[in-house]
Amino acid sequence: MSRIINFDHAAATPLLPEVIASMEPFYQEIIGNPSSVHGVGQKVKKAVEEAREKVATLIKASPEEIVFTASGSEANNFAIKGVAFANQQKGKHLILSAIEHFSVLHAARSLEKMGFQVTLIPVDKYGLVDSEAIKAAITHQTILISIQHANNEVGTIEPIEKIAAIAHEKGVLFHTDAIQTVGVLPVDVKKFDVDFLSLSAQTFYGPQGAAALYVKKGRRIMPLIDGGIQEGGRRAGTENVAAIVGMGTAATLAQNEMESRFNKLLALRDKLINAIPAKISHVYLHGHPERRLPNNVSYGFEFIEGESILLFLGMSNIIASSGSACTSKALKASHVLTAIGISHAIANGTILFSLGIDNTEADIDLLIEKLPPIIERLRAMSPLYKK
Amino acid sequence: MSRIINFDHAAATPLLPEVIASMEPFYQEIIGNPSSVHGVGQKVKKAVEEAREKVATLIKASPEEIVFTASGSEANNFAIKGVAFANQQKGKHLILSAIEHFSVLHAARSLEKMGFQVTLIPVDKYGLVDSEAIKAAITHQTILISIQHANNEVGTIEPIEKIAAIAHEKGVLFHTDAIQTVGVLPVDVKKFDVDFLSLSAQTFYGPQGAAALYVKKGRRIMPLIDGGIQEGGRRAGTENVAAIVGMGTAATLAQNEMESRFNKLLALRDKLINAIPAKISHVYLHGHPERRLPNNVSYGFEFIEGESILLFLGMSNIIASSGSACTSKALKASHVLTAIGISHAIANGTILFSLGIDNTEADIDLLIEKLPPIIERLRAMSPLYKK
Numbered sequence: 001m002s003r004i005i006n007f008d009h010a011a012a013t014p015l016l017p018e019v020i021a022s023m024e025p026f027y028q029e030i031i032g033n034p035s036s037v038h039g040v041g042q043k044v045k046k047a048v049e050e051a052r053e054k055v056a057t058l059i060k061a062s063p064e065e066i067v068f069t070a071s072g073s074e075a076n077n078f079a080i081k082g083v084a085f086a087n088q089q090k091g092k093h094l095i096l097s098a099i100e101h102f103s104v105l106h107a108a109r110s111l112e113k114m115g116f117q118v119t120l121i122p123v124d125k126y127g128l129v130d131s132e133a134i135k136a137a138i139t140h141q142t143i144l145i146s147i148q149h150a151n152n153e154v155g156t157i158e159p160i161e162k163i164a165a166i167a168h169e170k171g172v173l174f175h176t177d178a179i180q181t182v183g184v185l186p187v188d189v190k191k192f193d194v195d196f197l198s199l200s201a202q203t204f205y206g207p208q209g210a211a212a213l214y215v216k217k218g219r220r221i222m223p224l225i226d227g228g229i230q231e232g233g234r235r236a237g238t239e240n241v242a243a244i245v246g247m248g249t250a251a252t253l254a255q256n257e258m259e260s261r262f263n264k265l266l267a268l269r270d271k272l273i274n275a276i277p278a279k280i281s282h283v284y285l286h287g288h289p290e291r292r293l294p295n296n297v298s299y300g301f302e303f304i305e306g307e308s309i310l311l312f313l314g315m316s317n318i319i320a321s322s323g324s325a326c327t328s329k330a331l332k333a334s335h336v337l338t339a340i341g342i343s344h345a346i347a348n349g350t351i352l353f354s355l356g357i358d359n360t361e362a363d364i365d366l367l368i369e370k371l372p373p374i375i376e377r378l379r380a381m382s383p384l385y386k387k
Numbered sequence: 388m389s390r391i392i393n394f395d396h397a398a399a400t401p402l403l404p405e406v407i408a409s410m411e412p413f414y415q416e417i418i419g420n421p422s423s424v425h426g427v428g429q430k431v432k433k434a435v436e437e438a439r440e441k442v443a444t445l446i447k448a449s450p451e452e453i454v455f456t457a458s459g460s461e462a463n464n465f466a467i468k469g470v471a472f473a474n475q476q477k478g479k480h481l482i483l484s485a486i487e488h489f490s491v492l493h494a495a496r497s498l499e500k501m502g503f504q505v506t507l508i509p510v511d512k513y514g515l516v517d518s519e520a521i522k523a524a525i526t527h528q529t530i531l532i533s534i535q536h537a538n539n540e541v542g543t544i545e546p547i548e549k550i551a552a553i554a555h556e557k558g559v560l561f562h563t564d565a566i567q568t569v570g571v572l573p574v575d576v577k578k579f580d581v582d583f584l585s586l587s588a589q590t591f592y593g594p595q596g597a598a599a600l601y602v603k604k605g606r607r608i609m610p611l612i613d614g615g616i617q618e619g620g621r622r623a624g625t626e627n628v629a630a631i632v633g634m635g636t637a638a639t640l641a642q643n644e645m646e647s648r649f650n651k652l653l654a655l656r657d658k659l660i661n662a663i664p665a666k667i668s669h670v671y672l673h674g675h676p677e678r679r680l681p682n683n684v685s686y687g688f689e690f691i692e693g694e695s696i697l698l699f700l701g702m703s704n705i706i707a708s709s710g711s712a713c714t715s716k717a718l719k720a721s722h723v724l725t726a727i728g729i730s731h732a733i734a735n736g737t738i739l740f741s742l743g744i745d746n747t748e749a750d751i752d753l754l755i756e757k758l759p760p761i762i763e764r765l766r767a768m769s770p771l772y773k774k
């Protein structure tokens with residue numbers, strides 16, 4: 001079987017060998033519960049705390065500000081619901097962008113059913129959130145603003161420092177979903193001045209099952225999962241020790257290699273971004289041309305269906321995605337593409353190529369070779385397409 | 388280093404070699420997101436669905452009735468909060484026993500802060516829940532009764548079939564936290580007639596990071612984690628594929644070996660239960676003498692501190708626990724021991740020996756040899772003890 005050329009890193013990143021090696025002892029030899037007082041328990045406790053320090057270092061936080069969760073979606077739900085419930089005596093109004101991840105949007109929708117109000121802020125055609133609209137939406141009831149650091153579908157990087165300042169000027173708490181950026185771009189919670197920040201190991205070649213929420217010291221939040229006293233009483237449940245250890249290892253590697261990874265990805269990304277319109281007509285780059293994740297290439301191919309493109313790419317062992325993996329089965333036009341004003345037709349012909357550090361220039365060359373005839377062939381079959 | 392004699396299986400069970408072997412490919416080769424439509428995604432999707440079928444089979448449920456979570460605590464929170472929020476238009480009253488796990492009790496406490504009412508039902512000196520008190524506590528506002536199948540600290544097995552019948556007679560939903568029993572005792576959701584049931588892989592030698600809630604077909608529940616459409620829209624977040632696969636493997640092994648494991652554990656348990664009072668005076672077996680988990684031995688040793696006993700046992704490489712790992716650091720008398728009427732002094736001198744299938748008769752012999760002189764020595768130092 002020939003090698004799979006993976007342009008779907010947004011759905012899952014392969015684990016680095018160092019990450020796997022660091023996890024293995026915690027499956028095979030050192031099985032314990034960090035809350036146990038005896039030696040084995042203390043050994044795994046130490047491993048969890050070392051991982052916490054590594055993750056904290058990656059975002060310039062203190063270890064006690066890191067609450068481990070089992071997924072980025074859990075971290076986002078914890079932030080939105082936990083902050084809302086803990087601060088509802090102050091007010092019941094939240095402000096989000098229209099292009100947040102579903103784990104933020106749907107958590108807020110659940111809160112709406114419980115009497116909270118939610119304002120969705122529009123974005124421009126590049127996916128940039130309208131900061132002035134945020135400022136205008138703040139009322140004396142507003143308790144939380146949540147704007148993602150970068151969008152998972154179109155790659156646009158939001159001006160979150162500016163938005164955090166707007167929030168804090170009015171005494172409103174600020175959360176950012178930085179799941180797409182932590183481990184990829186420099187993230188400094190103090191410089192950004194955020195109160196809450198979500199991150200996930202899966203973005204930086206760590207394991208599934210490990211993610212975290214940064215909770216600034218002193219900020220009030222209600223647990224999403226009540227119970228035992230794990231994570232300082234903020235998230236109950238026996239820790240997934242192996243996954244947390246793997247996340248720590250992946251965090252340190254991401255930090256040490258950030259610049260070289262970034263430069264490598266940027267070169268691959270721009271090669272692909274430039275090659276596609278040079279070889280294929282009627283294509284539309286989604287997202288911001290400059291303020292953009294180094295691993296995100298999202299193109300709309302007019303007159304055809306994204307699913308058909310994926311099918312043909314798959315025959316050449318190339319995998320990519322027609323949108324967020326969390327919603328790809330929904331077969332509705334992406335809420336992100338809709339919010340940036342993309343027509344239903346072009347949204348349906350959109351492919352997200354999410355690059356990873358395991359990609360090579362040869363991978364890009366292969367894609368650039370295979371893609372144009374696929375598009376041509378599909379358009380030839382399309383009743384909508386007139387040359 | 389000599390081998391560690393593990394009597395703390397309630398905190399963590401070692402993974403079986405077959406479980407580790409089944410998980411490894413999903414760390415090392417097949418990294419994907421089950422929601423992706425391409426080949427790799429479909430391969431992991433298939434693995435997750437096979438695991439779901441194995442877990443369903445273990446409790447005689449249908450696969451679509453299994454919602455994977457990342458921990459037993461998450462499953463309990465999902466059940467308590469999700470059922471309360473989904474059914475609050477019917478009423479806002481819940482009934483629990485006083486000896487539920489903290490992930491049930493504290494989830495209910497969070498609901499109290501949001502306007503729900505919670506009635507705690509007392510237990511007798513064996514830890515048996517008073518079924519008549521449950522019946523008497525039901526009002527037209529009651530939406531959920533949650534009683535654990537077996538207690539994690541004292542091992543008492545509750546008459547949940549009877550309690551489920553009481554609940555359903557009054558049109559009230561019934562949840563059981565069966566985290567201590569699934570994989571250890573036969574559990575049949577249809578025979579028990581439960582609406583919701585929590586289970587965890589960690590009880591049956593599966594990995595940390597994998598657990599589940601059984602949700603009977605047609606029963607309404609709100610997600611705890613909103614977002615993508617994973618788990619039928621009931622629990623968002625990228626699946627922890629490796630852990631879920633490991634849970635499936637562990638479920639099948641638990642099912643196939645249930646009788647032999649049970650008989651082995653029962654013989655070891657009864658040997659230890661009988662040996663302790665034969666060799667040591669002033670000891671008190673907590674929990675029910677017969678309706679009891681086959682792996683639970685909980686004894687109160689009068690006049691001394693549990694922590695000191697653990698320290699001395701540790702010098703012989705024997706590990707056990709002075710209570711639930713989730714609360715052991717709290718240094719308060721266990722709410723379970725308090726509820727069954729154990730004095731503060733004896734509660735503080737309590738050790739839980741939780742046995743596992745890796746224990747041997749030689750382990751028990753060693754414990755029976757080492758324990759009496761430790762107790763004698765500690766009592767000799769105790770100002771409370773007069774021979």
